[in-house]
Amino acid sequence: MTNAIPSSPALTADEITYEIRHGRDAQNPQVFARINGELKHLPALWLRERAQSNDQINEINRQRLFNPHQLPLVLKLIKVKWCGDDQKQLMILFSDGYEGAYNIEKLNHDLLPTQPLPIRKLWKSDLSYIPTYSWLELKDPHVTLAAVMDYLQFGFLIVSDTPLEKDSILKVGRHFGFIYSTNFGDYFEISSRPNSNDLAYSSVALTPHTDNPYREPAPGIQLLQCLLNETMGGLSTLVDSMACAEVLKQETPDGFKLLAEIPVKFEFNDAEESLSMLRPILALDAKGDMLGLHYSPRLDKLPLLEEQILQNYHHARNILAQLLLDPTFQITLRLKPGQCILFDNCRVLHGRTSFD
Template sequence: MQQIDYIINEANASVSATVNGQHYPLPALWLRERCQDSENLDKTTKQRFFDPHQLDENVSLVKVEKKHNTLANLTFSDGYSGEYDLNEFAADFDVWDGAPNDIPWKSNVDKSLFHIDLATLKSEAGLIKGIEIFLTYGVLIVDNVPTESDAVLEVANLFGHVRETNFGKYFEVFTRPNSNDLAYRSVPLGPHTDNPYRNPMPGIQLLHCLENQTTEGLSTLVDSLSVLEQLKKEDPDGFALLCKVPVRYRYYDNDVDLIERRTMIESDPSGRITGIAYSPRLDYLPLLQDQEMVIFHRARKRLGQLLCSPEYEWRFRLEPGQLQMFHNTRVLHGRTGFDPSEGRRHLQGAYIDIDAPKGRYNALKRKQGSIRTNDEFEIADTKATEEMRG
């Protein structure tokens, strides 16, 4: 957690902050926008009653009165005067969003870390635990889910709202000859991201096993964060191209034709890698200069090899009554081929948005009054990472 100290200077009519030893003067316009009185800010929603975009860009502080260590009354040149609790600014200096840190994993990870029982999830404490597992590893295996149609929606609604697509609120995964997606056949499916042709892509996918009478048809999961670490070490130039060159993805059938362009490797506004858009069945090599195309394809090829490597890919049998929930762009999923004549293999799937579990998690932790600090997560995460990486 960051150390923040505020300096309230009455003589110079100024306010500043020192964050981990670095000094930040707080401009008048920045402060004016963050007024905290009930006439300008709704205390419940933290939403403003005024339009800050219309403030005078030349507004200045004309008077500063210190009332307590972090409490001050500020008066501005536009006539506004109000009381400020400077501790309310802490979030402006910390990019941490309250969630546990990612822990990349390989196929030798202790899989018991990923499991939780549905009955446990139905309590607040259990739901917090389940979301922590998911936010940390990008995957959660829920046990003892009733093998009933629509049960996937019950689990999905614990974490967020179901996102409906052209496949419906949920979709059935079983063998259908001449289906509109290879997922509905018995052929092998390599690791992939679902729906890279959509904007936005589904953030989270849930797959619930109702029946599995086949000896093959194993589920596969692979953490792209671990794979991308390795790719960047082996081929930094190719990695950089995959981060910046958009790729075209397309899906079409009789009722819809979806096209989207996005980079294969995705990052957040701070530059942190968050996952990939990877689906060899749906993407197209971008038009580049000869040498760049060679570098791009070489990196794409190696990425595919790493994703399928036993070092990274976890293969397992999803049993009836089990549900896998995974971060669609971080943890890629797939399936080995199977013989449909052996018996039925029937799954139901659904999507929810990626921000839903995190929002629910933060609300539950706030309700409990037990939000852990980033330092506590970092200590726990460091220990877990050391154990998993040997």
């Protein structure tokens, strides 16, 4: 198991201090915040948007009573001073005429980073810790919290001892969130069926993939529950796409970029439904960090590109495919009745071996 690069230690409000500075003749005041040792200027517009008085903010729901998009283009601070015996508030007069008190604890909220999630732990086939929890134990909120923390770190977890009733998977799902109904219903049973509308209903092997990339939004938490297993084969496989993507980015940064920028068409069609979605295989956030991927070789179609770009794109896609199929990155499980896998459909790819 390899760990992602740890983020910097969580910042606390105690590590934020404020300074008021003036120009010559005590004019042109400015407010600065020292955050984790780094001094940052707080522009007048940034402060004005965060007005805290009751004539600017609804006291109950804390929503604005003014439109900050219509504030003057040129906005300045006219006067700034500390107020209150504990000096926990700044009184600020702006050039648009507004004057109000600013509680620095509320300003701290906007200066602190978003509450960090647990650091993702990237894994391969040698993963020694399989996060597993008993359904009965999950009645304890503390156990549920521990399970969720594991899910956020590893992208999956196993719940054992779940009820074996036909629709009990819904009970498990609702314990962690809400059920998203699709054209397949609230849930569907996997068994071999002739002339089915999806290969999932056949006995063939399924290579690692994400479900429903043709749907917006794509499913988030997926559940696979075993009620009965008397077949030969049918082993479940899981792959951490984050671990594979790190290798892909190292081997071909340009290829990684192509897979993150060029949208492909994912499509599903049967007698009653037609669904399609254009999206890149790799999903990145606004900072360029990987969120996950949308991947299903049974459902995607190459975009029409210039031949050289198409070849470069296919080369990157081919490397990714080899990584996802490499046993080094796969863990294989044989689910027993009552076991249920929860996994992040946009991070952990799932598949299965053929069964009889």
